[in-house]
Amino acid sequence: MNTIVIGAGQAGLSTGYHLRKLGQSFVILDGNARVGDQWRAQWDTLRLYTPAKYDGLPGLPFPGDRWSYPGKDEVADYLESYAAHFDLPIRRNTRVDRLERQDDHWVVVIGDERLEADNVVVATGTFGRTPNLPDFAVDLDPAIRQLHSSEYRRPGQLKPGPVLVVGGSHSGTDIAYEVASTHPTVLSGSDPGQLPVRPGRPGERLFWPLFLFAGRHLLTRRMPKADVVMKHGRFHGGPMIRVKRADLLARGVERVHDRVTGVRGGKPVLGDGRVLEVTNVLWCTGFRQEFDWIKAPVIGVDGWPRELRGVVPDAPGLFFCGLCFQYAFSSMILTGVGRDAAYLARRIAARARTDRRLAAA
Numbered sequence: 001m002n003t004i005v006i007g008a009g010q011a012g013l014s015t016g017y018h019l020r021k022l023g024q025s026f027v028i029l030d031g032n033a034r035v036g037d038q039w040r041a042q043w044d045t046l047r048l049y050t051p052a053k054y055d056g057l058p059g060l061p062f063p064g065d066r067w068s069y070p071g072k073d074e075v076a077d078y079l080e081s082y083a084a085h086f087d088l089p090i091r092r093n094t095r096v097d098r099l100e101r102q103d104d105h106w107v108v109v110i111g112d113e114r115l116e117a118d119n120v121v122v123a124t125g126t127f128g129r130t131p132n133l134p135d136f137a138v139d140l141d142p143a144i145r146q147l148h149s150s151e152y153r154r155p156g157q158l159k160p161g162p163v164l165v166v167g168g169s170h171s172g173t174d175i176a177y178e179v180a181s182t183h184p185t186v187l188s189g190s191d192p193g194q195l196p197v198r199p200g201r202p203g204e205r206l207f208w209p210l211f212l213f214a215g216r217h218l219l220t221r222r223m224p225k226a227d228v229v230m231k232h233g234r235f236h237g238g239p240m241i242r243v244k245r246a247d248l249l250a251r252g253v254e255r256v257h258d259r260v261t262g263v264r265g266g267k268p269v270l271g272d273g274r275v276l277e278v279t280n281v282l283w284c285t286g287f288r289q290e291f292d293w294i295k296a297p298v299i300g301v302d303g304w305p306r307e308l309r310g311v312v313p314d315a316p317g318l319f320f321c322g323l324c325f326q327y328a329f330s331s332m333i334l335t336g337v338g339r340d341a342a343y344l345a346r347r348i349a350a351r352a353r354t355d356r357r358l359a360a361a
Contacts (some may be wrong), residue, residue, distance in 0.1 A: 002026060003119040003348055004108050006099070007140060008035050008090050010057060011322025012123035013079060015087040018345035022171055024352065028088060029108070031095040035083045036076030038125070044154050045178060046072040049170070049199060049241040050335060054120050057082055058338040069195040069199050075334075100295040119348050122305075123321040130288045130339075136258070140281065141266030149175060150283045155182045159279045164268055164353045166260050167284030169237025175284055180251045186276060187248065188256050194240035197342045198243075216336055219329035221308075234304060237286065297313055302342070310344050317351065319344045 003019060005012045008030035018027045032038060048055055053066035055075070056360050062070065070078070083090055098109040099120060108115040131148040138148060145159045149171050155178060165176040168189030176187040197207040220223050221230065248255055258271040267275045293301050300306045305320050309327050312318045321341055323331060330336025 002117065002131075003121065004029060004117040004350060005121045005123055006096050007123035007125065007322075008032070008079075008083065008088075009123065009322065010037055010079065010091075010123060010192055010334050011125075011337050011341065012121070013082055013088060013289035014057050014341035015121050015123055015321050017342060018338075018342045019348065020086060022345055022349040024349055025280070026089065026225065028090045029094045029096060029110070030090060030092055033093055033192055034076075035090065035092070036078060036079040037074045039079065042072040043149070043152050043175065043178075044072075046174075047199075048075060050212070050227060050333065051199075051204070052345075057334065058342070060085055062334075063232045067200075067205070070165070087269065088144055098293050101315065115359070117288070117317075119317045119319065119351065121319045121321055121344060121348075122291075125322060130290050131283065131288045132288045133283055134285075136263050137283070139266070140264040140268065144266070144278065145280045147280075147282050151288070152282055155179045158183060161279030162186065162277065163280040163282060164188060164276050164278045165258070165282045166268075167237060167286070168240075168255075168257075168314060169284065169286075170239065170241045170243075170302075171245065172282075172284030173238070173240045173243040173248065175282055176253050177200075177247055177251055179282070180248075180253045183280070185252070186256060188258060188260050188270065190257055191245075191255075191261070192237050192239045194244050198244065209354075212330065212335060213293075215333075216339070217328070221325065226307070226325075228239070229329075231302075232285055233329065234302075234324045241326075257313040260297070307357050310340055311347055316328040319347070 002024050003013050003026040005026060005028040008028050012028050016028050024302055047069045051067045052062040052064055052070050056062040061085060062078055095209050096110055097110055100107050105116050105118055106120045131150055140231045152175060162184040163179050165172050165185060165187045166189060168187060169192050176185050179185050197203050256270060260271045262270050264275050268274050268281060288305050296315050298312050300307055305312060307320050310320045321344055322337055325331060331340050
């Protein structure tokens with residue numbers, strides 16, 4: 001096998017599309033039962049923040065109204081139809097346990113099975129799927145219902161009584177706005193700012209082309225102080241997009257900018273010492289990248305791969321796709337992942353040509 005792609009999300013599918021165009025042999029491995037299941041598992045009302053006209057992957061536009069904002073199930077169905085449309089070779093229900101280097105090739109371990117390949121593309125997602133929870137979360141009173149944003153689906157999951165939402169980025173503000181319709185709600189965390197346009201309102205048709213142009217061509221790893229911008233993108237939440245400060249205020253959300261710093265008497269405590277009497281806590285605190293299953297010295301002290309545009313210089317044949325700021329701000333979203341995938345596919349094809357020349361020499 002020439003190439004194994006790990007992950008059948010938008011990054012893995014885009015990589016498969018470009019590998020197919022270049023005549024490369026490959027297989028995509030995915031742990032889910034269906035392509036798109038990672039989107040189906042999101043909360044019920046989640047919608048993309050960009051219009052459908054910007055949400056298509058290479059070779060297949062997103063269906064429907066070009067200025068609509070697709071829901072999470074529409075995204076899942078699109079990814080599934082994308083894989084079928086291009087007849088991409090995907091092994092489902094296949095969870096990779098380990099990736100290791102052996103002699104001059106890579107070995108992917110799946111239970112008792114071992115697959116060998118010249119190249120491996122890790123396309124497991126921008127921020128990983130391990131919930132990022134503070135250590136003191138286990139000290140909260142067991143009577144308090146705790147859910148991470150990855151577990152939250154709808155307000156009906158919550159107990160009666162007040163809710164604390166931790167995390168002021170777009171997911172936190174969206175969820176706080178939703179649960180405040182049925183529960184007294186406190187939203188804790190720093191204010192990350194908000195985009196000046198509201199999806200679906202006047203001005204969006206001017207804003208999105210300009211914003212996405214900047215995200216593709218200006219906010220890149222070639223820009224001055226790119227390392228600072230990249231670090232902020234990788235370790236801090238993004239700005240509010242759909243729900244604005246005024247919306248939270250109008251719905252009665254109590255906005256506090258102190259962080260939750262600990263637990264007292266089983267209750268969450270803010271940085272100013274205030275104890276919050278709540279019956280529910282929603283952790284909108286993001287995810288941790290965990291690459292401990294990659295048995296090669298390619299992960300930096302910050303927990304992220306040591307790569308440039310997804311190419312790992314210290315590990316020939318190992319690539320990453322779909323990382324935040326892999327090349328530009330747009331790398332982690334549907335509209336930008338195709339360019340990174342095309343670049344990696346060209347690098348993989350170039351390696352194959354070099355290997356053939358060496359074998360013929």
